[in-house]
Amino acid sequence: MTAMLVNLTVHGIGAPERPLAPGEEATWVRVDQFDRVLDAVADRPDVxxxxxxxxxxxxxxxxxxxxxxxxxxxxxxxxxxxxSPGSVDEAGIEKLLAAGMSIGSHGWAHRDWRRLSEGEVGEELTRAPEALARQTGEPVRRVAIPFGSYDRTVLRRLRGTGVQRVYTSDGGLAREQDWLQARTSLSHDLDAVWISDVLGGSPGVRRKTRRAAAKLVKRFRG
Known part of the structure; x- marks a missing residue:
């Protein structure tokens, strides 16, 4: 039987220490909200x-x-x-690694990977993981797509770089063995109902249908 996973994405917690881009505040959560999520997943190996x-x-x-x-x-x-101000620094990377955490690439400058110039493609998909590899001392072969924005061209480019796993923002469950992994982002208004819904993996027929349709469009457009 195929193992199913719930992938959650955290963007920011507490008071931001840098100016946020328009709409970015929607994915920042309070500390108590974050604690509630951690308590809910502490005994969930599928999360x-x-x-x-x-x-x-x-x-x-x-x-x-x-x-x-x-x-x-x-x-x-x-x-x-x-x-940069409000961002993880080299000492922070060392702390993450020392605690057993993993490092992946989110690109270079938080650009939409569907709208990159030729020069930006190399910076986002090649230079960024190489720079992070120098920081971590090991290859960086997993990426998370900024804004969850991808199409056939983006996926083809990523396969060409040899990345082992790609994370999206499509929502819903993911199969453990898949190269392309759906994730659900924490939102500023999350509550007990949100947690139960997301962790239960049963968002309702209409939402599941919309998610499936959106994934198909992303995979084959471009």
Whole structure:
């Protein structure tokens, strides 16, 4: 029987320490909301935790709480933001690795990968993971797509770079063995009902139908 997973994405926790882009606040959560999610998944081996954007809250708020609960997570960093105000720095990367966390690439500058210039393609898909590999001391072969924006061209380019796993923002369940992994982002208004819905993997027929249709469009457009 195929193992199914719930992949969750955290973007930011608590008060942001940098200016947010328009709409970005929708994926920031309060500390108490984050604690509630961690408590709900602490005994759920079918739940995977991922973090996007490399915000300083990854190290300052999330890391000690993960360690306290014996949880592991994968952190997808923006290579071009390392050390910037409000972002994870080199010391933070060392802390994540020392605690048993994994590092992946979220690209260089949080660009839409469907709208990259030729020069930006190399920076986002090749230079970024190489820079992170120098920071971590090991190859970086997993990526999370910014904005969840992809098409056939993006997927073809990623396969060409040899990445082992690609994370999206499509929502819903994922099969453990799949190269393309759907994730659900934490939202600013999450509550007990949201947690039950997402972790239960049963969002209702209409939402599942919309998700399936959106995935098909993304995979074959472009």
């Amino acid at each position: 995977r935790l991922t973090f996007d954007d490399g915000n300083s809250s990854d190290v300052e708020i999330a890391l000690p709480r993960l360690v306290e609960r014996g949880l592991r997570a994968e952190f997808f960093l923006l290579a071009g933001r390392i050390g």
